[in-house]
Amino acid sequence: MRGDTWLTVDHDGDNYRLSLDDGVSFVTVPPGGTANQALTDPRTGRVLYVDTSGIAGTGVALVRVPGTYHAFHTLIGLRDTLINERGLDAEELVRGVTECVAGVEEVRNQLVQANVSAGSQIGFLDTLRRNLESMQFDTQDQTTRLQQADIAQIAIDLSRRQVLYQMSLSVAGKLMTVSLLDFLR
Template identity: 65%
Template sequence: MSGSLASICDNVSYALSLHTRAITTLQEQASTGNRVNRASDSPSEAYRILGLNTQDRSLAGYIENIQNLIGTLEISSTVIENMASELADSRTVLTEIVGGVYDNEGQERIAEKLNSTLEQLVSLANTKHANQYLFSGNNTSAPPYAVEYSGGQIVGVTYQGGEESRRIDVAPAVEIEAFRVGDDIFQANQREAPIFLGGTGARNGTGTSNVRGDVWLMVEHDGSNYRVSIDDGATFVTVPAGGATNQAVTDSRTGCVLYVDTTQITGTGVELVRVPGTYDVFGTLMSLRDILKNDREVSPQQLLSYVDQCVQAVEEVRSLLIQSDVSTGSKVGFLTALKDTLDSMQFDTQDETTRLQEADIAQISIDLSRREILYQMSLSVAAKLMSLSLLDYIS
């Protein structure tokens, strides 16, 4: 009898514990709304859900990067467009000068206007967004361009940003150039042969010069030989008798070299040497400003000829900016399409996670009611069995 009662008690306790665990699980699912609350609930589905959650976080990170990057590129595009617009205005004014619209005083005013434009372009090139300089490459904490002043005007603009661009991850194994090197945008690097515009007889040498933009060549005669300079007379190189086909003339201020064919020099004076394909936005405006100020006292006819030639330099750097703007716009278009794709992938990921994890509340309510009824029935049966006496067996 005692053995039977012990067995009945064990069986009843086991059955009640099963019902209790089932009821607890169902109540937890009903309260959280999740069918899988821990790995032990369904190991295979829990593993899949963890993987999907990781993917969702990764996609969210990429989408945030893209949103920030689109904003950065759009601001960069606006800055470049404004700079190109300023150069277009300058080109128009210079064309009017060549056409004889302005007198000497007017040219002085245009020189001052070019100086103001130069100040504005340097400011635009040093634009900062979200505490990061847009055109400083991978060194976004420092302004890309340092300015040197003399006599209240800019005489030098030097790039001091990073040498490499900064790239941002926007998708697995996909990076986009976000912060470009300023000199890659504002400076041309398609060097052509130097063009000598004066009447001294100097010509381009056979070597490859490394001077950039516009250079002023000064030719003097010391009574015995010609001598030439490209640093405003700070240093001179003496031309040997009969000249040389490839005479190196060095700018003592920069260390840059211009190779000159001096065999045909027939006179003294100052002449402009253009190096197409090497102009930068800032140097071009500084050169034009100085030409219009005419501190070197070239003839009016020669000055207009120089301005006419330098309009090509303005167009060169303006075209460079337009190309950069088009490239930036293409990146924005690509990123917008990529964001749409990642948004779709994230939606699918979240949808699959929901289907795996979300509980069917209606079914849970039915199961919970059924379990509670079974639990009550088990208690009732247990109470009946535990209340048996000897009289029950006798009867």
């Protein structure tokens, strides 16, 4: 179930019955109720689980499912509450409008969170774009240097770096070699 829905509780003389579609269809509650009675809304196919173990009366009540509100459904629910087709008294109407306003506030908070998330993603993509542009410039610069390079100088530099690398490996190998005498000290 999403958002707000009206739950109708009826008693047929023997058992309580529950409906999510204004009494068009009912689900019979077993004697004593259950902690997790499944009610399916035939209009949407969505399921609402209700604790029916403490039912003590009949009537119609607004059931809220926080965290599941949709902007337009919430506004439609507020409109329907204000039209008052159910004939609610003033106190129930104020309570229903207050609950609908809480749903609108929840939707507003969800929109703010989505806005923050979108902003951070845009920031990430902008940083990525700048980095790619910088890499493209560096690649073009390297390409230009390679095209203008002196092959003899490159060979000398490469040979010098190779000798330096081999010397570094040799020194590191000697530093890491532990003789028996060094071990005993």
